[in-house]
Amino acid sequence: MTPRPEVIANIASLAVKSGNAAILKGGKESTESFVAISKVISSALEKSQVPNNAIQLVTTRDVIPQLLDLDQYIDLVIPRGSNELVRYIKSNTKIPVLGHADGLCSIFLEQSADPKMAAEVIVDSKTSYPAACNSLETLLVQQSAIETHLPSVANALMAKGVVLRCDKATKELLASKLSPESSSKLDDATAADYDTEFLSLTLAVKAVTDLDEAIAHINTHGSKHTDVILTSSLELAEKFMSSVDAAGVYWNASTRFADGMRYGFGTEVGISTNKIHSRGPVGLEGLMIYKYKIRGQGHTTTVYGEGEGKKSFKHEKLPL
Structure with missing residues (x-):
């Protein structure tokens, strides 16, 4: 269908x-x-x-x-x-x-991420095809990265026509950094925005204190589709990818890569x-599914086991 x-x-x-x-x-x-x-x-x-x-x-x-x-x-x-x-x-x-009901994809922008790379990935994730299920819907920004990273990201998104729905922390910072014209276009986010698959040029933005809060938010509000961390830290990236419960977890790559062709x-x-x-x-x-074929010569299970006269299975012990 x-x-x-x-x-x-x-x-x-x-x-x-x-x-x-x-x-x-x-x-x-x-x-x-x-x-x-x-x-x-x-x-x-x-x-x-x-x-x-x-x-x-x-x-x-x-x-x-x-x-x-x-x-x-x-x-x-x-x-x-x-x-x-x-x-x-x-x-x-x-x-x-087989399928998914929602494509509520999130990106966590961590403080050590390269600002230029972050802006490019976020813009691609949101604007290359906003109606797709692998389009970005929520941007989580580490509080310590709001001033250093968010203004350039916001400018790049707004230049593509994206409407930003911001929480108090991100809106206040952007209002002080963006032009008056751009600042006037910022919207206030509601709680429902962080559970919404917009499928349009609308993006929910939220400040989080650290990686753990970002993971908790995604596992609570996400749809288990595709989620991303932008960071220069291998350790944080691996923790994010291990802890986020989603079909796709990426490090420094656009959500739009969630596609069979790609x-x-x-x-x-x-x-x-x-x-x-x-x-x-x-x-x-x-x-494809599994189908197990056994070719025997009258084999029965009772001849295998522990004890005298019993045959043992030739199972190999695998390392833990």
Whole structure:
């Protein structure tokens, strides 16, 4: 289930390559494009050994509840779309769901970060595609970095049209450092802003005392999608990446790298914040599962064990 028509080709290719069949449903705005692309896919499959009906398309919304009831036939649902869509899917099916409801990504700007690098990464994370699920939504700034780093970051963001919703500490500092025109455009943040996926040129900004407070904020308010630390400290970076509970944790890199193509998967069926099997961008490998094959000659379990006459398993001890 996806709103963008080009995704049908990506998902169809991954499904066929991984030995899966797929039933696709596009958004109503892209129905005609989906139909046209699906015809091309069907034509291509006719020339292969893959069954033509391995990739199917439904075009009306009324069939969705029926599909969600088919847990005996359908192994996985991958919703791609709005928060409401994903939550609806998760609440109305017994079929496992792969995906994420929110893309509430955060960056922690630590005091030792290179200011120029920090501004470039933050601007890229927020402005290269604001409507994407891997776009930056919350900027956490260490209090000791507010005066040294935040003004240049704010100027760079505002030059791209970003509206900053600031807490008291960051707004007061920026008001004293920015031009009167820029200062007048600063908004007051509300508590809800730090739980909001804006999907637009709006960014919530908040001061935190240290790394621990940044980690606590992200683990409380984040969506387990992608979070970043900007710092020159290896020690702090490793602590951040170990402690933040997210599918993607980056050091000095844009949140926009959370993408199957950028990970080298070729493409993706979506991004998962699940804690089992596939997590993060899910490509071909994420659509594969395990199947164990044992080739024996009448082997039985009772001949193995401790004691006289018993056979022992040839298990290797692994280092702790």
